[in-house]
Amino acid sequence: MKIQNNITHVALVLDKSSSMSSYSSQLIKVVDNQIAYLARKSQEENHEVRVSVYLFGSDVEVLVYDRDVLRLPSISQYYKAHGNTCLIDGLTEAITDLRKIPEVHATHNWLVFCFSDGEENCSRKSTASLKDLIGSLPDNYTIAAFAPGVNAIAECKKYGIPPNNIQVWDVSAKG
Numbered sequence: 001m002k003i004q005n006n007i008t009h010v011a012l013v014l015d016k017s018s019s020m021s022s023y024s025s026q027l028i029k030v031v032d033n034q035i036a037y038l039a040r041k042s043q044e045e046n047h048e049v050r051v052s053v054y055l056f057g058s059d060v061e062v063l064v065y066d067r068d069v070l071r072l073p074s075i076s077q078y079y080k081a082h083g084n085t086c087l088i089d090g091l092t093e094a095i096t097d098l099r100k101i102p103e104v105h106a107t108h109n110w111l112v113f114c115f116s117d118g119e120e121n122c123s124r125k126s127t128a129s130l131k132d133l134i135g136s137l138p139d140n141y142t143i144a145a146f147a148p149g150v151n152a153i154a155e156c157k158k159y160g161i162p163p164n165n166i167q168v169w170d171v172s173a174k175g
Contacts, residue, residue, distance in 0.1 A: 005106035009066060010038060011052040011094040014075070015116035017085035018057075023148060027115055028076045030146070030169060034113070038069045048106075052098065056090030057083030058122060066101060087116050088123035088130045088159060095133055095143070103140075110137075114145040115169070118155030131160030 012031055020027065035051065042049040051072055053063040063078055091114055098110055120127075134143050144165040145156040156166045 005048070006109070007048045007050060007106045008109045008111060009050050009052070009098055009101060010069070011054060011098055011110075011112045013054045013056065013090050013094045013112060013114040013116075014079065015085060015087060015090075015114075016055045016057040016061075016079060016081050017083055017117075017119070018081055019085065019117050019119050021081040023117070024079065024081050028074070028079055031079075031115065032074050032076070035069060035072050039072075042069050052094065054090055054094045055079065056086050057081070058086065059083075060086060060090050060093045062093075062097070065097065084122035085116070085119050086123040087114070087118070087120045087155075088125045088127060090114070091143075091159065092123075092125045092130055092133060095137070095141075108140060110141040112141070112143045114143075114156070114161070116145065116147060116152065116156070117149075118145075118147050118152030120155065120159075127159055134160040 014031065038049050049069040050066045051069045052065045053075065055061045055063055064072060094112055142165065143161050145161045146167055146169040147153045147156055148169060153166050157163050
């Protein structure tokens with residue numbers, strides 16, 4: 001009898017552009033709390049969760065790639081807001097990288113969370129190419145975004161993120 005193995009791959013795609021500087025401490029708190037939540041659920045449900053962390057500003061940086069959620073550090077020492085915003089490039093690179101992970105010997109699910117104020121201004125990839133990429137994903141992929149307001153939500157929709165998968169995140173001190 002085969003042991004059922006479920007693996008969830010989560011990518012956190014984080015805007016580190018200058019426009020995010022006023023949200024930095026809240027973003028770090030939200031992301032660290034999300035990682036802690038995923039770690040708890042992984043242990044409670046005996047379900048493997050692997051996390052990748054992408055930072056995008058003027059370029060895309062892969063901070064962590066497909067690592068066990070139980071072994072992730074806080075992002076606080078790595079997240080410094082500066083530069084422009086290549087949101088399209090950040091999401092495209094994260095999705096493209098995740099699609100390279102083989103789906104064998106387990107049930108795989110994929111979740112990509114983008115945290116951004118939505119103000120794209122320097123990607124080399126186009127909005128249309130990201131929309132096509134998101135539209136071509138199989139059913140075991142979910143793309144979601146957290147944005148600090150209605151303008152950012154409108155921007156995220158423009159890139160092909162499904163409207164029901166975009167939420168406002170509370171960027172206040174209590175959020």
